[in-house]
Amino acid sequence: MDKEDARYQKLEQLHERRKQVVRLHRKGYGVMAIVELTGLSYPAVRRAIDLYEAGGAAALKPAARGRSPGQGRLLSAEQEELVRRTICDKRPEQLKMDFALWTRAAVMQLIEQLCGLKLSVRAVGNYLKRWGFTPQKPIKRAYEQRPEAVQQWLEHEYPAIEQRAKAEGAEIHWGDETALVNTDVRGRSFAPRGKTPVARAVGGTREKLSMISTVTNQGRANWMIIDGAFNHERLIEFFEALVRDGRRLGKKVFLILDNLGVHHCKPVKAWLAEHVADIEVFYLPSYSPELNPDERLNADLKHAIGTKVPARTRPKLRAAAEQHMQFIESNPQRVRAYFQDPIVRYAA
Known part of the structure; x- marks a missing residue:
């Protein structure tokens, strides 16, 4: 009779088999008789009996197999903390490394620089997984951005604007311009593995429109599609529409914009100076x-x-844009959802 190898049994199964051995042992069966009845090897039966006699029924539960957590790691706890902190605080290029992102290969090189240990890519991946690090699409930041200016805005400038708006009964609008073209295909398309889907380019003339819009954290959206060049005249026209809407609601407009050149040009500054009671x-x-x-x-x-489907003409592109903007305008909850992005939740 082939003996059952207890080394390859699951822990729960091994526990039950040991209890079976003990039950037979307590009934007076000898070791060899238990071997014949259970099909276990002599060492397995002998060990179950010895465990029971030394520690009782509780001692029969087998210990977990394999390495204990942390056993066999090459990096010490202090080294792990150093590597984690460096990844969070620095970019590879700041450390004069030839990587744009923290890939496994980049982290492998970092560990070699900081700790003098050369790990495999797989081992580095295991460390990253253990630390709770996941591969993510990075947020793009301009090199020219000054972190201290962003911190000043978040901690002082915007809170002051928000406080003034509450005191003066003003409504804060966030504005921006964008361009729409009929050749822009976005998103992903399902297809069989290995067969990349094809997006057909629009033939003929490339059509382009501009749009300026604002949103508020109360769910309101204002917008104007511009057929032609965006300039200070179109911007002032949009300002006038915002002011009319603000007067209808009895609210002054506090408008927050980026630093596009047209936002700072002389005609725009002159117009704003004349309408400071209605808009800032x-x-x-x-x-x-x-x-x-x-x-x-x-x-x-x-x-x-x-x-x-790409719009082949400018009127069709404009109609598609207007249709979606009307949908957005009529769905305040959708607009409020924009403010739930963690990066802009400060404005919610």
Whole structure:
């Protein structure tokens, strides 16, 4: 009779087999008789009996197999903390490494630099997984962006604007401009593995429109599609529409924009100076579009336009844009959702 190898049994199964051996042992069966009855090897039966006699029934439960947590790791706890902190605080290029992102290969090189240990890519991946690090699409930041200016905006400038708006009964609008083209195809398309789907380019003339819009954390959206060049005249025209809407609601407009050149030109400044009782404009830190909730509206619109059949003419492109913007305008909850992005939740 082939003997059953207890080394390859699951822990729960081994526990039950040991209890079976003990039950037979307590009934007076000898070791060899138990071997014949159970099909276990002599060492397995003998060990179960010895465990029971030394520690009782509780001693029969087998210990977990394999390495205990942390056993066999090459990095010490202090070294692990150093590597984690470096990944969170620095970019590879700041450490003069030839990597743009923290890939496994980059972390492998970092560990070699900091700790003098050369690990395999697989081992580095295991460390990253253990630390709770996951591969993520990075947020793009301009090199020219000044972190201290962003911190100043988040901690002091915007809270002051928000406080003034509450005191003066004003409504804060976040504004931005974007361009729409009929050749922009976005999103992903399902296809069999290994067969990349093909998006057909629009033949003929490339059509382009501009749009300026604002959103508020109360769910309101204002917008104007511009057929032609965007300049200070179109911007002032949009300002006038915002002022009319503000007067209708009995609210002054506090408008937050980026630092596009047209926002600072002399005609715009002159017009704003004449209408300071109705509208004031504030400016985000330079090169910081991610701080503007209206960027989420732009992405929403472009995704909607880009996932449909491309519009071959400008009127069709304009009709598609107007249709989606009317949908957004009539759905305040959708607009409020833009402010739930963690990066702009400060404005909610």
